Amino acid sequence: MNALTWLNGEAFTLFDQRVIRSDMIGNLLGLAALALGWRRSIWTWPVQLVSGLVLIGAYASAHLSGGVGKQLLVIVVALWGWRQWVGGERTARDGGIAVRFATWRERGLLLGGAAVGTLAVGGLFTAFPELSWNPWPDAYIFVGTLVAMVAQARGLVEFWFAWLLVDLVGVPLAFNSGLAFSGLVYVFYLALVLWGAYDWWQRSRAARPALEGALS
Template identity: 80%
Template structure:
């Protein structure tokens, strides 16, 4: 229970930092993932454990991506990451990867029932988390949409698995994701208007 509570609290902080486009979102996500591995393992949710291991790996990669992509103060930036909408090709790749990945992971969990008692829901969350984090690492507004879709399954699954704090945090995530998505969306419009004015 304590690892669930602490890990998810740090996860909320990571989401808020992501909303602010702070590079600290990545070490916070990494730490949250490490702590939540224990929470999901105790609840026998192998998909959740796999998801958190994935979070740890992608957080390390995202950290390096954002570190390279920050707008430096000497270039007129504020040190935060620039955000944008994905191209149609990128959206297609994200969607295709999500569908194929969910089918592959869900199939694996179905073949080996000991890995997950809820194979398709776990696979959906596992792959959806990867898609969301890859999109976030690239500064794509669509990462917020991916998190919304993950939350729609993650909330009921967490409550039904006895991880009430995780379920509550997912509900808070949902609200933060809506606000974060609005903020990033507005920032892309502002950036586009500035580019048009200087063109």
Template identity: 75%
Template sequence: MNALDWLNGPAFEAFGQRVIWSDMIGNTIGLAALALGWRRSIWTWPAQFLAGVILVGAYASAQLSGGVGKQLLVIGLAVWGWSQWRRGHRDEGGEIAVRFATWRERLTLAAATVAGTLAVGGLFTLVPELSWNPWPDAYIFVGTLAAMVAQARGLVEFWLAWILVDLVGVPLAFSSGLAFSGLVYVVYFGLVLWGLRDWWLRTRPSATALEGALL
């Protein structure tokens, strides 16, 4: 048995569904990547890169070509995000500075997300073998990329984008037979709420001073 066969082999069953190793390992690393993003650690990007590489196998085994394509783009964006954070603005503590997007940035990101979802959803509809559930898959596909772009730019809206992705991602993962992905999305949701609160508070002028006083 080669490594790919092992990764796509069964690990255990959850809720009557088989969980494969690639699904479990990839999403566990993805969960760690989100936690690292919450802590504004640059290691969030290598973790997202590794999770994307492993999840390619998981989505391929589930015959979700759209998911495979998404993970390939996630890999590319992880490299870009790493470069952005390496030369990004820092706060007084030397960590990545975060901020709310301007209205122009919000409108641009929202318009690009809508246009991208329509384009990808249309492609999935025209080529059924790419996805058995075109529009939810396209929504998650583009929403994930939008969230990563916002994260790379240090925007608080990154967390809001993840909330919108989770609302569709949980039921789609379970219905696709990727039970562990569904469970991880539920945990993602909790981390996203905490991350949103943390980044939101750090946009306040007194946040850095308060943090220093507590130390």
């Protein structure tokens, strides 16, 4: 038995659905990565990378090409985000990444990129049905994940809200696709997203007077 066969084997049954090991392990790693992101730890990126590698097997077994593509994207952006956070220029006094709210220009670019990207990817999935049996939700999650990770790499508080919007579609899609553990973990993602958004928001407010004082 090779590693991929073992990963895609059944771990247990949840809500009358079989839970495969790759779905379970990959999502637990993803949950850990999100918690590390809340803590502003650089370890969030390598953990996200490994999570993406494992989840490729889970989505491939469910024939969700959009999910596979999303995880490939997660791996690439995790490498880029890791490099962004390694630089000392964004480091806060407590050793974590410095965070802030996006400017209106940055928000416009993120929203515009999300809209155009979803239309483009959704159109691609619709034109080639073999890529996805559920093209528009897949496209939404695919592009939303990219937007969230880019915002995270930039240390923007808005990254949490992007993840929240992705989860609102990801939860029902995961359950409907037979990935019950993914759906369950997304519920915990929601709690972490709300907690993380509040924490980063507070930190961004605390950092603003210090920055203004340094510039004055």
